[in-house]
Amino acid sequence: MEVLARHFLQIENADEVPVVIHEYLREKPFYILGGGSNTLFTKDFDGFIVHPAFTGIEVMEQMEDAVVLKVAAGEPWDNLIQYCIKRQYYGIENLTAIPGLVGSAPVQNIGAYGVEVKDTVLKVEGYVISTGEHFTLSNAECKFAYRNSIFKQELKHDCIITYVWFQLSRIKHFTLSYQGLAKALEERELPLSLHNVSDCVRKIRDAKLPDPAIVGNGGSFFKNPVIPDEQYRELLVKFPDLVAYDAPDWQKKLSAGQLIEKAGWKGKQVGNAGTWKNQALVLVNYGGATPEEVLHVAETIIKDVNNLFGITLEMEINRI
Numbered sequence: 001m002e003v004l005a006r007h008f009l010q011i012e013n014a015d016e017v018p019v020v021i022h023e024y025l026r027e028k029p030f031y032i033l034g035g036g037s038n039t040l041f042t043k044d045f046d047g048f049i050v051h052p053a054f055t056g057i058e059v060m061e062q063m064e065d066a067v068v069l070k071v072a073a074g075e076p077w078d079n080l081i082q083y084c085i086k087r088q089y090y091g092i093e094n095l096t097a098i099p100g101l102v103g104s105a106p107v108q109n110i111g112a113y114g115v116e117v118k119d120t121v122l123k124v125e126g127y128v129i130s131t132g133e134h135f136t137l138s139n140a141e142c143k144f145a146y147r148n149s150i151f152k153q154e155l156k157h158d159c160i161i162t163y164v165w166f167q168l169s170r171i172k173h174f175t176l177s178y179q180g181l182a183k184a185l186e187e188r189e190l191p192l193s194l195h196n197v198s199d200c201v202r203k204i205r206d207a208k209l210p211d212p213a214i215v216g217n218g219g220s221f222f223k224n225p226v227i228p229d230e231q232y233r234e235l236l237v238k239f240p241d242l243v244a245y246d247a248p249d250w251q252k253k254l255s256a257g258q259l260i261e262k263a264g265w266k267g268k269q270v271g272n273a274g275t276w277k278n279q280a281l282v283l284v285n286y287g288g289a290t291p292e293e294v295l296h297v298a299e300t301i302i303k304d305v306n307n308l309f310g311i312t313l314e315m316e317i318n319r320i
């Protein structure tokens with residue numbers, strides 16, 4: 001179902017950001033929207049939707065072993081991937097085919113197949129909306145964590161990112177810790193190259209995740225829950241095949257997709273909304289779903305997973 005915004009403001013040039021803040025964003029509500037692939041609008045929006053549309057990739061520094069790129073927030077993420085593959089810059093190839101724009105990448109610290117964008121972000125530039133001041137935050141100052149950063153905490157709804165600076169490697173190296181990726185490369189007997197790794201990632205994504213241009217979805221709807229090791233051990237007694245990855249502070253990160261599947265939700269449809277047949281963590285709009293239908297499915301999943309495992313799933317997508 002369509003939801004509407006009262007105003008849509010597209011920023012064509014990063015230099016216009018201070019003016020836009022001053023002229024339009026003093027009054028709330030407003031919402032900064034990148035590609036929109038991680039946002040669920042639950043109703044009409046009576047305010048300004050602000051969309052950074054300025055693009056560009058600039059080489060700021062070339063070293064023997066690394067390169068520094070300054071990338072405008074409105075650049076589509078996958079364009080940056082193509083750019084890096086063409087020029088043999090290593091580091092973000094595992095993040096191939098993630099929908100959205102470069103400016104959104106640090107907000108939720110996008111991650112896939114063993115890599116997070118925080119591994120290559122040098123600094124982030126933008127403006128604080130409440131003060132109108134320009135900021136440059138170093139990697140450490142961005143307070144990156146799993147699907148989290150300062151932009152989802154202290155600066156939530158109070159900043160516009162204009163540029164992301166990346167440091168990428170010019171020395172050949174790959175992250176193949178995600179078993180499915182290493183296996184896919186092996187099975188296809190492909191030599192290790194940026195192009196082949198990226199291509200494999202694209203194929204894995206195509207097989208597991210629905211294309212948002214065809215089937216409405218926001219990727220993973222929930223975060224993978226992080227629980228104490230002790231709780232994980234207790235759960236193993238009843239569910240011996242529970243997948244878990246090591247997380248900081250002796251915790252374990254479980255797979256929300258597996259929990260949802262075990263709660264009987266994989267590929268299930270209620271009305272026009274449901275979960276994807278190949279990846280239960282992805283909620284989909286099967287066509288014409290209302291926001292209420294999507295939220296009903298999400299809330300029922302949270303309840304069912306909680307009843308079965310005693311774990312409360314947290315939404316990963318932004319709900320407006």
Ligand code: EPU
Binds near residue numbers: 112219220222223261
């Ligand atoms: N699994 C199931 N059933 C399912 C889905 C998954 O049993 O329906 C199991 C899989 O068999 C596997 C484990 O869960 O053992 C993990 O699944 P997968 O590798 O597909 O990854 P994920 O943990 O479900 C995360 C990210 C994805 C990212 C993949 C690959 C989050 C919230 N999601 O998903 O990111 O692409 O890892 O690295 O961390 C996104 O954020 O939108 C997103 C797609």
